[in-house]
Amino acid sequence: MVKLTWFPLPFGLAVVAVNFFAVRDVNGRLPGAPVEANEHVVPQAIEAYIPFAQGRIAWLGAVFVAASLLFGLVELGLRQRPAARVLGTGLLSAAYVAAMPAVYILNPVTGYDRDFPDPPGYATMPFDMSSMSPPWYLPLLGLILATAATAQLFAMRGIVRRATALPPSPRSAWLLLLPAASLAAFASANLVSDRIARATAHPASFWEADLALKTMVWVCMFAAVPAAALALYGILQLRHGLGPHFLLFVGGFTIVYVLTLPLVAMGSLAMYSNEQHGFTEQLPDWREPVTMGILGLSGLVQLATLPLLVRRGRTQQP
Numbered sequence: 001m002v003k004l005t006w007f008p009l010p011f012g013l014a015v016v017a018v019n020f021f022a023v024r025d026v027n028g029r030l031p032g033a034p035v036e037a038n039e040h041v042v043p044q045a046i047e048a049y050i051p052f053a054q055g056r057i058a059w060l061g062a063v064f065v066a067a068s069l070l071f072g073l074v075e076l077g078l079r080q081r082p083a084a085r086v087l088g089t090g091l092l093s094a095a096y097v098a099a100m101p102a103v104y105i106l107n108p109v110t111g112y113d114r115d116f117p118d119p120p121g122y123a124t125m126p127f128d129m130s131s132m133s134p135p136w137y138l139p140l141l142g143l144i145l146a147t148a149a150t151a152q153l154f155a156m157r158g159i160v161r162r163a164t165a166l167p168p169s170p171r172s173a174w175l176l177l178l179p180a181a182s183l184a185a186f187a188s189a190n191l192v193s194d195r196i197a198r199a200t201a202h203p204a205s206f207w208e209a210d211l212a213l214k215t216m217v218w219v220c221m222f223a224a225v226p227a228a229a230l231a232l233y234g235i236l237q238l239r240h241g242l243g244p245h246f247l248l249f250v251g252g253f254t255i256v257y258v259l260t261l262p263l264v265a266m267g268s269l270a271m272y273s274n275e276q277h278g279f280t281e282q283l284p285d286w287r288e289p290v291t292m293g294i295l296g297l298s299g300l301v302q303l304a305t306l307p308l309l310v311r312r313g314r315t316q317q318p
Helices: 008-032 039-077 082-105 137-155 157-161 170-198 203-239 244-269 287-313
Strands: 116-118 121-123
Touching: 008 039, 008 137, 039 082, 039 116, 082 137, 082 244, 170 203, 170 244, 170 287, 203 244, 244 287
Parallel strands: none
Antiparallel strands: 116 121
């Protein structure tokens, strides 16, 4: 196996070690910490901290173990398919790098924020965990994660050097244009449903409908950047073919595009959440099923077309 297979492991060990020492420090100071609210649940919060921290550290460490296993599967399983190996490496690397901010936010110190049973309901965390964090902890954790992400990008150069280019292919080019076309279809469905509703809705509700359309534009921007990048690579594929570096970026932008689709979906569902003048009652019943179906189908099709994209690169040499 090449170094991408085991590359995440040293950083995972460093993250686990830093979290372990930070949790030990915080746990020792927690009984004497200032209570911000709900003093009666302090014993519960102290008792629950170590089990929570142990589980969180285990999950964060599992991220790096899973990354190593997945990189290993790509390296071994696609050894005879250089183009597919590059594309798969790009996909996994984008997901791996995107996970680093999540590992930082979900750390077992400042990430300890839960509610505790307090009949007839629940009580919030009595401590301000941000003030409990050791001064060295978050900067060091951030440095480790930033180094892990940067090192991953440098480590991919060896994969690219041994990769295969894809020759020009109109069929493959059209596959890369699908995300942009799907976003256009999603926006068109929302615009058509808006025009249908305006035909019968009261004019007093139009300003809220305008605000909803602006919301749609903003949420589409999340996915528009990776979709535009994939479309650009589709044009390059049509005219010149795709070299190894471009294949790597195609894999990366594909995973970014798929990850932004849930954000677009949530924004679409919330477009009319604050509407109070009956405009939503005039929207056609097909709006949500059609728009959500377009987004879901777009993500599935984009992932499903990646194997088709690299089939022509199996035997071609750069």
